[in-house]
Amino acid sequence: MRHRVIMCMLTGAALLAGTLLGAAPAQSAGGRTEASVPAGRPVEPPTEFGTDWHDPVTAAPPVARPPGAACRVTLAETQFRDFTPYRGRYTPPRGCGSRWSKVVLRLDGKVKGRQFDRLGYLHVGGVEILRTSTPEPSPDGISWSVEKDVTRYSDTFRRAEDVEMLIGNVVDDTYTGVLDVRATLTFYAADRDTRPAAVPDRVLTLAGGTALTTPRNSERIVAEVYATGSGGGCEEFWYLAVPKQAPYSCTADRGPYREVQIRVDGRLAGIASPFPTVWTGGWSNPFLWYVLAAPRAFDVRPIEYDLTPFAGLLNDGRPHRIEVSVAGVPQGQAGWSTPVNVLVWQDAHREHVGGVLTVDRAGDLADTAAYTPGPEQRVDTRGGHRLTVAGYVDTSHGRVSTTVARSLANTSVHRWTDGENTDGLDATWTDDETVTVATHGRPATATRTHRTYTMNGTTVIGSDGRLRTELTLGDRAAVAGTRGGRRTSRTWLDDTYTGDAAYTLNVPREQRHAAATTSERYRLHGAGGCYDHTLTTVQGVLTRDRNGC
Template sequence: MRRPKVMCVLASLVLAAGSVFGAGQAGAATVPDATSGPVDPPAEFGSDWHDPVTAAPPVTTPGTRSCQVTVARAQFRDFTPYKGGYAPPKECGDRWSKVVLRLEGKVAGRQYDRLGYLHIGGVEVLRTSTPQPSPDGITWSVEKDVTRYSDTLRREQPVEMLIGNVVNETYTGVIDVKATLTFYAAEGRTKPAATPDRVLTLDGESLTTPRNSERIVAEVYATGSGGGCEEYWYLSVPEEAPYSCKTPDGPYREVQIKVDGQLAGIAAPFPTVWTGGWSNPFLWYVIPGPRAFDVKPVQYDLTPFAGRLNDGRPHRVEVSVVGVPEGQTGWSTPVNVLVWQDEGSQVVTGALTRHDNGVPANSSAYTVGSQHRVDTRGGHRLTVSGHVNTSHGRVVTTVDRTLANTSVHRWTDGENDDALKGTWTDHETVTTDGRGPATAVRAHRTYTMDGTTTLGAGDRLRTVLALGDRADTATERGGKRVSWSRLDDAYEGDATYTANVPRDQRHAVGTSSERYRLRGTAGCYDRSLKTAQGTVTEDRLRC
């Protein structure tokens, strides 16, 4: 992904540094732990370093028998997609308690970070980015629970995968990947409660749902990428400010979904930092930023619109990103639609009964000075409610979502000093009232970024950056909490190298750390990693 002139004229320097980064469920490589004693890191980065690894937990799997299928195996040298076929495993039946996708990759030489996808039957099951390689080469892996796509996986399907790449005399890294699915057989014929009956894709912007749909959820893999300023949308400034990335309305972004032209859902995009991000690949050689290898989709509960969508006709479903100048590219927004059907009805009727669209707020104020400054405040609230008449009675679903973003961006002339501190919140409550006590699912998501890049004496470039991905979720039934979870994924990095010199003269040093904490009704997971100069110095489990 090509970088703009962010943090001074450093785009060419980043690639020449040859960065590595990992993420997702990066392989559980052999690393030091609390009992293995101290590790002495090298004085500076060399030509090789530890393979990518994250503190995120592995996908838990049941103890039932399993079957594995290879979905794709490809080497990406250009922008030609891999095309193949998929057939479900016969040995594990057609109902599974869990399905796990695993992507394994390797790359060596010199290469940019690249964005990729995997489609099965037209359904996007993975959106990912890649590490930038060391000269000696690295391997990495990503695991993802894809049980919710079981409807698609029960039939033979076409497969398409692409990690767009460029290989020539300068950019030598060929991206070699293998994708597999592991199916864990279910006990009995009952499907997991969270698994939808149908997984649909859009025909252009057209969607036709089964007429007995009683719950509908859209998921959008929204990514700002592909080079240009939208890869760094959080750093853009209004037109009057002297900065290399400008948009008329500043950095506020909001991912919206509309049904037949009516706003149906809003969400805050996650400020993903790819492997060459913030002009300093040495930050990401071992530990990636949150979500970089496993891009999580934004989800919208469209059940209040089910009565309209169930009329048997196609409906227009559009996704757009607020704040992107008209006609400008830079965002990808593929959509999957998950549908739960009423087995006792051929047709489920209903209606949208409430639609409260709050007044969006978006203000970016520029302050002139020796250190330029842009203060941004944005937000939006949307409440929608509707009912469906099911075989088990009328069910009313209300979705209330509130977004907010504040950020302070400071920089000097020439952008030699460039700093951003930002917070994004996305609070959502989905209430379902029908048969039995009312159920409320509350999710409070908070994303944070606090970083500074400085180009100082002797062309020493230093980046200090902290990223946070936090979420508090709870389910209440009849006013009483029945389950809860709290996620806190925190990354910190500090890396320095000499710009404008050959690779072997960069004398790069850097430390990074990640602590991933997940607590709740299901138990506790707490793992922390630390690195120095590409060496893992700590891998600690606390739960």
């Protein structure tokens, strides 16, 4: 039995610091609550999964909402049964002005029956504002929601725009789940008590998929890429790929190392480690994800690249070629989606901001995957890359120099037995970035971001056909700001998921005797205080909900 065939089957094709520092904990520092579900009584979960379970939840903090007037606009309300996109029209809200303190996107969904996990997107005016995936339903049906702070796209929301949304789906006699969704935007008006949010002046997309023309007075430029391995095939779980000479169901030219690269007119301008997203059918075991999804599965965050060193080049008024590629993908093989938004801040006091790219220095890309045959076969992977880019722009407030240094590293050990009846991975990715900004006559500021992603899991199929998966996932980041060498801020995030699930293969649903214990702990510390939330489930029942530092 090769268990890879029942892995998830998705269909369809320096702002991190601001995001973390600006995240407002829902629980104030020092507060602590712990509840059983239902409150006040111990929870006795069933001995195995039934036909219904708790709706999907997350330990992540809700989006903080400011006080004052709010206006809501519906972007889409539809059902997805196939691969036909929803198309509609967005009109800006009335009664909340055109400068907002916050804009919050909410996606509400429901589905029942049987269905795979599905990948989706939401575009307004061609700008991707959400990349998401769906939970797998119970026979009796589930509801879920996703909230996201989309204030950074305010420029797009100030005018009427086309809306396009798609969650590609298949509905037939076997897969009966119709995806019923509603997407809304809530605008919080700025007033005397709440200032307008500091947002990019322009949000741009690429003409023809690659051409970018920036305003000639751009003084800061950030590209964001919603990179996902998807669309079927092994790139959905690229972290398990092995070299071609190894006898395994997912192979690549070299192995599992992946790197998302962005180029400006052919020059390497940014590198990043993709987040190892696990979708809600992943690791051969959907029972791991019925209540608690893996980190980022419902809100796929974009990779961000500070392209400000290239602003002098881009500000000539002509279109420039922006290309995104994923290193490590076998040549000619599809499987990655990489839509791009470009966020631009402009100099209000100059029509043209000139500048020069002064440094564009890349190290050699390291990518080795050593295969060791034997009763327990093994692939040891080491990969990494370094890039430094620097440049300056001459603005109305002086010459501003920006240096972006990024360093990536990946190590993994993948072990499996004949037939893949035992299959395990222990992997770590680090993505370190420092953005330094120096203005003549002022102390230099620097934002240092250290990202760490971890995956440690094993799937075993016993002689009795019982499949068991044990898995731990980590999404961690530490962000430190300095000015003139003195620390001005520090934030750290730790989102950890653990799961242990088992069921019997190749039998009807009622004979699977599935059982699972899962837990997520989400911790966030920073200027906004402390947030610490733990959720635990047993057989789809929420047994612990602890919130507080």
